[in-house]
Amino acid sequence: MDRREFVKLTAMAAATAAAARLPVADAAPPASDGVRWDKAPCRFCGTGCHVQVGVKGGRVVSIAGDRQAPVNNGLLCVKGYHVGLALYGRDRLTRPMRKQGDKHVPISWDSAVDLIAQRIKKNPSGFAMYGSGQWTIPEGYAAQKFIKGGLSNNHIDPNARLCMASAVTGFIGTYGVDEPASCYDDLDAADVIILWGNNPAEMHPVLFSRFIDRRSRGERVKLIDLGTRRTRTTAFADHYLCFKPQTDLAIANGIAHLLLRDGTYDKAFVEGHCNFRHEADGKPHLFGAPMTFDAYRKALDKYTPEYVEKLSGVSAADIVMLAKLFGQRDLRITSLWCMGVNQHTRGTALNRLIHAVHLLSGHFGKKGDGPQSLTGQPSACGTAREVGTLAHALPGGRIVANPGHRKQCEELWNLPEGRINGKPGHHTVAMWEAFSTPTSGGGDIDTLWVQVTNPAHSLPNAGKLFKPSRELADKFLIVSDVYPTETTREADLILPSAMWVEKNGMFGNSERRTQQWFKMVDPPGEARDDAWQTIAVARRLYDLGVEGMRDKDGKFLFHMQDEHGHEVPVWDFRRYYGSVNVDEQLFEEYRKFSRLKHKDLAPYAEYVKARGLRWPVVQRGDGTWRETSYRFVEGEDPYVAKGKGFQFYHSTSKDDRAQIWFNPYEPPPEAPDAEYPFWLCTGRVLEHWHTGTMTMRVPPLRRAMPGAYVEMHRLDARKLGLENGDMAAIETRRGRLELPVWIGGRGAAPEGSLFVPFFDEHVLINELTLHEHCPISKEPDYKKCAARVMAVRRA
């Protein structure tokens, strides 16, 4: 058999096994043919599919869906399919470079590390790190320990602030602890799936394929799409309910109103397991104040179907239809949401209200029956939320403002008492504002190190938050990345990074699943791991005598030992992959933090064997490790006491109850008016991963979606004299851009609305978006601002 035939047979065997849903034991592993296979999670979205990566001659040559992975059962979407090619763009960054005049010139790693260390030593409190939900868990943990345990300034925040911070505050306010109680298994059992401003057909395609698969097998699964524009997902929906931006708050309240009015709420569940809560003085608050059931009912009084219809544009009959569904005990209802809910000036409130509707109706804690928020990034949960790389957080659900939590961390890190600062650092918007404000004017960040993200492209209102810093002589921007980006273009120092399977790593996906992989190929040129970069700078500071880099016994903060107890100088890159596995050592240290909030992690070795495990992972009597599908549910969650049924053991009211919140509808900070008559919404597309840094280097993805566009309604276009492909100028109070018009494309904006994807570096739509944010989560609203459109007439 020749090689072509062999590869073809392998392809057919893999496709057949996945199509037939063969039990894993019957699924042949990818054949070898000199190709060495190993598992890794996909590099891209928060779904967290596992791939099998085929390596030959030091290069990734094949990709297969991992049949052993419960997340994706051997299937991948178009991005996962190309994940191997994303490594091989022609313009990978391969050497550290320093800006000189208008150019970047190569420098040695030694000089780069020294330059950073000297700047930090000069002003440690003016140093900040801006990271990512694409940081691996060990990378984020190293950065977290370096800043909070070493430099004592807490100025670290991830870009996850821009995508899921409102989900965090929603979970904490409701259950007293972050992250979903349910999991993806819901999609295999739900009778009704409700999408709150969510487009999984493009953003979480492999999850959505579970629904398509069920439908194709004749199962009756109702799909309800609550959105502000039609998307690819809408094509599969039984009901599309188009609402006016921001009025989702009123819709949730309208459902709750009807559950009470009609007496269809789950009285037993509510009386047994819930309290009521609100923001008593009308001021935003994470924990709020208790309210009585009667007060709750009264607060909801005005959210009649007619009132909600008036606000939202969704018919009263459809509000009644939603409430009737929630009022049926025998249905299993799964709610899914992502950026549409989180990127919202009342994002925390809307997250709470979705939980409230589920708790009030008792649709909680059964397979197929519960609220499940999704994340956009592969480790927004694992790294940003669990490691706690947010400016106010410490590992394992702790916060810097809590003296007890600081003490625990100091003990676990063996630091002198008082090393960790009790004042939260700057959250993302504040950090970039401080960096873009002159030091003399109070901008207290002068050196900012960006890892694994592209803020010049992705920050909202970039003209205010990012650009001014580039005109300020004393502001120094360091960027670690794999390809040139809008941010590296502006950087004072560029550090080339290893990517995905060019390094060891761990991610944590949207369903609490912690995943691990090993390095499989070498990075190009002098590119190196982000965690190594952090450790190398920490070591240089140690050598320069900076006290914070020592623990209380004088040992280096990242002291690592081999199996014989000898210290290994992992800050020397030649020793980084040698006698110790740095990821394993960092993870084993980190997992000690995971028990306080019952997010227990298993030993590293367990993740090596598994296709991820959902925490809490606890050890059974026989020594094996067991993951958890549903939290707070007796028989599923090991921390729920026998006989309790449900137990919200981190309840903010300390009585094992979840909180049902009331939050009122509030208008958005900016809405269309006579001057700016359109709504502008931004978002992602199927082919591109966020700012397109990687996916725009993959020719098939680039050709499939080569550039940004403005999606608008046919009638609006006609009024403006625009046709498909014409150039239009989009203007907001913050800036102006020109884009081709797309009418009747894959999405459809309603009249008076525009949609622009943000992946295209040639068209930085975030120079136009708002930086107004949720007052609790500090997450900005990218989904709505006021804009106007004009036809661009070429001479």
Added chain:
Amino acid sequence: MPTTGLVVTIEGDEPSIAIATGVLGALAGVTLGTLHGARCPVVVETDDLAGHERVLQAVQRVSGVLACELAFADFSDVQDPAGGRVGPRREGVQHGSS
């Protein structure tokens, strides 16, 4: 010569699925496997990445195709996986090493 193993999900009753698989099977570079309910294993083989893309798009455009997911991809003898240009950066902007 890139090679891909796909799982194509087709909607409709048996006759419509038969029509769709007939169209799929007639596409150049496509080999069909045995149908499992509404799911059909499909192998796509082409000479280069650009041709591959065209076939994959054609597969997705076939009437009745609901979803098209990847199970296996081999790029081992694709000469230049990044083939084609990297697009220009914003006008008037210099970037990269000197």
